Amino acid sequence: MVPFAGYEMPIQYGSIVQEHQACRRSAAVFDVSHMGRLRFDGEGSAQLLDHLLSRRVIGMKPGQVRYGLICNADGGVLDDVLVSRLETPSGTDYHLMVVNASNREKILKWIQPHLADFPKVTMSDRTEVTAMIAVQGPEAIGICSRLFSVDIAGLRYFRGVVTEQFSKPVIVSRTGYTGEDGIEIIVRAEDALRVWENLMLAGRDQGITAAGLGARDTLRMEAGMPLYGHELSEQINPLEAGLGFACDLDDRSFVGDDALRAARQRGATRARVGLVPEGRRPVREACAILDAEGQTIGQVTSGGPSPTLGHPIAMGYVQPAAAEVGTTVRIDNRGRVQEARVTALPFYKRSRTA
């Protein structure tokens, strides 16, 4: 167990590789209660979030989920978040924003002064009164289909619903951070253990496996997904990070939009790339990326072995000239230089047969 943003989190329950493989082949369950959950009620919630997010929030329909960035005025990333518009069975309409654990306090402070412009909006931090569980893998939907009052199999990707698991209220969304199909469930904290146990029982025959932070990291790396504090920070803008798809820059205004439009005009000074190091020695975060002459042209932001591919993988930032897929770069791996090939992200893509 390790302390993580105020939570005690397991790196692994058993073996990181086994937990990783369970997610790729069958199903894995992750306790992601450390993620921050902020709820916005009242008229103007969509306008407030639209003002804060790189992504359009106004016009989202009940049940929709969107990925976006919260940027500072310079266009630097304060956090990457998921926003859902949800509707309770009794007809209450609200927005929910899931933020990174390590950024929760910062984001609460960031939003606070903006609330004055939207006097009917109440923001409530639901993190500690709720828990969050992710079920991910090719068998996840099948395992969970019998557990909720609504048919989860009918829930489309990036959609969410307020429902029940055996009379316990839950929010279920078809989202995740592994590159697999699956869902994320938000429950009342006091119901979390029961919901977790029901999931483990329901997936017993399929070999459902509890998975820790270690597997969560190797899975998201294979899926090419950025992690705040590694691929994302206040010194990086979303365009460099390859998250232009999550920036609606036209016909609207939000915090950081001018800086991002200017950055788009200027062109990138660096780009996030996938890297496949030669050989079997993994490269890690903070290793320098060098050109053929030994000049530093970037830095590794995440790296490790890929259990699915059987060789090391990494992500990092390089100068645009070296960002083209197929470019050979060198990585200073703790004093020893190792060649690496720039590759397209993601490293792993599930086959969408379902």
Next chain:
Amino acid sequence: MKPEDLRYAESHEWVHVSEQDGQQVATVGISAFAIEQLNDLVYMDLPEAGRTLKAGEEFGEVESVKAVSPLYSPVSGEIVEVNSQLPDNLEWLNEDPYQKGWILKVRMSGDEGLDQLLDHAAYQKQCAESG
């Protein structure tokens, strides 16, 4: 080699000293406890035979999915043999850490380092306290 008959460094290497042609040769490996703690080994970096080591000196590293751990020589002397097949067969460390999983043989230049080593009971105690 039986784990009970070995001696251990606090940094989890095991040592077995035997006499070959009138010289003390130490076989060095890493304990089953350490391998279990490392979890999911993916890479190992070993030195070449012929290199001289001092007791406590780093001679290589073993890497798991999450972390890199340095390996330290429990004794001083010259490396006379390296288990060069081990990096390609890391599962040997899990299956048989005290036989197939040996790492180095060191021709000892003296007793330096030996008095720092723990016997099996003392090492077990250290592991129980850290686990």
